[in-house]
Amino acid sequence: MEYREEADTLGTVRVPATALWGAQTERSRHNFTTGPLMPLPVIRALLQIKLAAATANRDLGEIQEEKAQLIIRAATDLLALPDDELQRDFPLHVYQTGSGTQTNMNVNEVIAHQTIKYDPTSGVLPNDDVNHGQSSNDTFPTAMAITARVAVRELEGAVQHLIDELAVKEAAYENVVKIGRTHLQDATPLTFGQEVSGWVSMLEHDWDFLKSLDDSLLELPIGGTAVGTGLNAVPGFATAVAAQLSKVYDQPFTAKSNKFFGLAAHSGINVVHGGLKTLASDLLKIANDVRFLASGPRAGYNELNIPANEPGSSIMPGKVNPTQAEALTMAATRVMGNDVTITVAASQGNFEMNVYKPVIIETFLESADLLTGTVSGFADKLIHGMTVNADRMAELVATSLMTVTALSPYIGYHASAEIAQAAEREGTTLREAAVKSGQVTAAQFDQWVNPLAMTNRDRSMD
Incomplete structure (x- = not known):
């Protein structure tokens, strides 16, 4: 492999010749080698922040028009890349410095080197130009808030879809009587539609909880710079950046927030993830109910018929398993564990800054992604095709x-x-x-x- 030499304040570093990153990214690539890569939604959010910052700094007379245009063009071109191509120049892991500094500098360096493709004499510098008026301490938590907000809104859509699918079953089986069960023992009758209505209401409450909480992710700490005082960011910068980000994401983000809070605490992400945990708890209950009621077909409850999406066993021919329910329950348990991680990590806002930022956002995004995907699969590949075994239900009622x-x-x-x-x-x-x-x-x-x-x-x- 061919290398080039890059320098930072600690000295010279050999960097792969074709890489767009620079010395600080290369150091981090070797110093922190464990765990998952930084989620691409965070990278894309940071690119949007750099684009918005260059625009604001240009309009406020903080950087030259030529440099601003190069930064804007570079960020725009990088954002247009598909994920697999974009990933190539963002090789850093989640488990790095707790402020996300290495990833912020990775983005700064890649943009700066991208500008050289357009103009070898661009003179755009990672720190002085791309990071102008910013600090990792305010850009990274800004990216956290943006990506968390987007992820939650996508999850809300998946939950609504599941509610809609269940509502169809509620209406279809409103007169099908079955035996109720409490303490795992026989109880008085209810209709299957009534039972499903309870599931629907659980999810509607969970959806309402998320909607009531997700606006806490709209506050952006951009403009706080190093410790929240806004040192080196000019007046109007934060407001301009937040306004552009609001247009890009079609969300009402605001920079009118306490910057000391924004750097030292991640209460918004913490409380919203509590909503994800509550949703996960209810999904676990619903999925368990479905798979137990579908147990059988000869030696179980056998009240529900579920779609045969794939062979259920490598040794037992003809077996149908509740695989979508199993995937959903596994995701739910992961989210519950992730809530502990975020709770502890969010408590570590020592003095002016929380230094668990990367693990907080990676964990949050994992939870949201797991729930969005498994909820959608559960709705489309199980609930949609689920039917009742009315004869079996009637039999159990008659003998109860x-x-x-x-x-x-x-x-x-x-x-x-x-x-x-x-x-x-x-x-x-x-x-x-x-x-x-x-x-x-x-x-x-x-x-x-x-x-x-x-x-x-x-x-x-x-």
Whole structure:
């Protein structure tokens, strides 16, 4: 491999000849070699920040028109690259300095070297020009807020899609009666539509929680520079940058925020990820319900039929497994673990700056991406094609002992319990045991024990 020499304040470094990065990136590439690469959404957000900063600095008379145009052109061309091509010049890992300085400098260096392609005499410098009026301490958390906001909005769309798919099932099966279960034991009947309505409401609440929280990601710490005082950033710079970023992302970002808070704390990301954790908890419950109700087909509940998306076993022919539910539950457990990581990392805002920034945003984006993908798969590849086994549901209702609850208002709790116990003990139906008890007639039993009526499906909830 051929190399060129690049220099920084620590000396000279050999850099691969074709690489767009410079000395600081090369040092980091060797000093920090562990873990995943910095997420590309963060890189793209930093490129947008550099583009907006060059525009603002030009308009405010802080850098020359020629240099500004070169920086704008370089950032624009880099942003136009597909992910696989863009990744080539951004080789740094998440586990680096806690401020994200190496990644910020990676972006600065790549833009500066890109300008040389247009004009070998450009004179654009990574620190003095591309990073003008900025610090890693304010650009990186600005990128964090932007990428988190975008990721959450995408997740909200996936959750709404799942709600819509479940609502179809709720309506389709509003009159299909099944046995309810509490404590994993038989309970009174409900319709499958009612059961699904509970899932829908859970997700609607989760969606509302996220919507109520995600505006906390609109505050951008840009303009705070090193410690929040705004040293070396001219008046109007932060507002101009935030305005351009708002147009690019079609989001109402604002630079009107406490910069000391923006550098030292990541409360917004922390609280929003709490919403992701809550969503994950509810998704885990829903997915578990679906896969247990679909268990069988001969030795399980067998109340639901799920799509056969792929062979379920490498040894057992004809097996169908709830793979989409399993993927979703695995993602949910990962998100719960990620919430602990973010909670601890967000607490480490020592003095003027939190130094866990890269792991906070990488973890947040992983959670959002996992949920967006698995929720979409669960909706499209399982819920959409799911049907009920109505005969099996009717069979379980007919043989359940807990429909005896409907007799309690007429003959009392104690007498009703004796009937259920007798039916269980003697292996008879509840109806046979009730008539044999002498407490009710066959006609009374048929009138009072009406599973569909017991669901109160036409009654509005008080």
